[in-house]
Amino acid sequence: MYEKLTVILGAAMVLLNTSGTTVGQSVMGGVVVQYGQIGRNITLSCNNTGNRVAEWRLNDLKIIEARGMELTRTNLTLFNANPSKEGEYSCHDQESGNAYNRVSLMLGYPPGKPQVTCWSVRYPLNVACSWKLENKTYLPTEVNVTYRYGMGDVKICSTGWTMEGSCIIEYVNLFSEIPYTVKVMATNPLGFRSTFKQFIVEKIIKPDPPTDVRLSPISNQPKKLLLQWKPPVTWPDSDLFLLKYTIKYWRAGSNRPRMIEVSDQTSYTLSGLRSRALYFVEVAAKDFIDNGESSDWSPAVSARLWSN
Structure with missing residues (x-):
């Protein structure tokens, strides 16, 4: 047996033919929009008079009771509702076919945190x-x-x-x-x-990464590379509010990067490198007096050492 946990958002659907709205509902052009949660049971009620048996339709097609739903004299219950159940529901007089009310059902979830x-x-x-x-x-x-x-x-x-x-x-x-x-x-x-x-x-405080990072060989210096960069373009005044930088560099094929910290400068010469090797470098910025966090790393740049 399906557990008949009925989700009726706000007041009962007997209010559908009025101009008022209830929690989880709104009225648009005489059609009530009812909102329900995916995976819950949804009950739609017909406001027919005399408690006569109502005929339910979905998008103007007659609904035949099947697995996953229950029809009573005046109610239609959808069990474990999923998005395929969305649409315009209407209940009608069985003899005349006149509609008592129409409901546009929309399903979703309450907002998460x-x-x-x-x-x-x-x-x-x-x-x-x-x-x-x-x-x-x-x-x-x-x-x-x-x-x-x-x-x-x-x-x-x-x-x-x-x-x-x-x-x-x-x-x-x-x-x-x-x-x-x-x-x-x-x-x-x-x-x-x-x-x-x-x-x-x-x-x-968390600056954006440094920009325009460049790494280049130095003529006649087979074990040195020149690294240059600019402060983050979003940092308002790097002369008044100073930044320090962390340089991360590694040789191609190595998984052991080295770190160097420099203050208030935008260039640095890497030395003691392996001749003719290819090196990669990234740079991060941080507030000069160590407030907050370092920026993300700049995109990696690479260069091969000078060779004659």
Whole structure:
């Protein structure tokens, strides 16, 4: 026997012929849109008078009771509903064929917990927060992002109907131990979920990778390579807010990279290398006084040592 766990979102479907709406439902052009969760049981009720036996149709085709559903005098129950059950349902008088009401059934999932990350890639100008829902809902889902500094006013960062996105918090307070709190709430007709993210600005500094990384041989220097790069293009002022860099390099065929850290410079000479070998290099950037995290690695570049 199927367990008759009936999911009726909001009030009963006897309200279908009114102008009101209920939780999980909306009315469009006289057709009620009812939302249900995939994998749950969905019950549709007919508002026929006199409790007479109703005839149910799906997309104007008569429904014959079969496995996975149950028909009673006035109700239609779909067990373990799946997307193939979506469509326009209607119940009719068996003699006249007149429709009592019509329901457009849409199936999906309530929103999962939003995943939120916040980084300051343009320190000290702003903080960027991004989010992504942990599941697809297959239903219209609104995401609202707000933030506040300490116990200050709540401000809107973003709002929209996208499953993932980002927003920018401008004019951040620097060198403060009072945290910012970001709230991301996702809402659809089946429910809502929210996530809170707290941060101190200096602890979430993460520059973008260095750009224009170049590695080249040095004439008459068979064991040296010249490495050059530029600060991240998104970093506002590398002269005022200094960066340090980590260089990772390795010889072709070796799985043991070496690391070198340099401060406030955009070139370095690698020395003591194996003659005529091919070397690969990546560079990462970090706040000069070690706040936050290092950037991701730049794309690897390569060069072969000079040979005459």
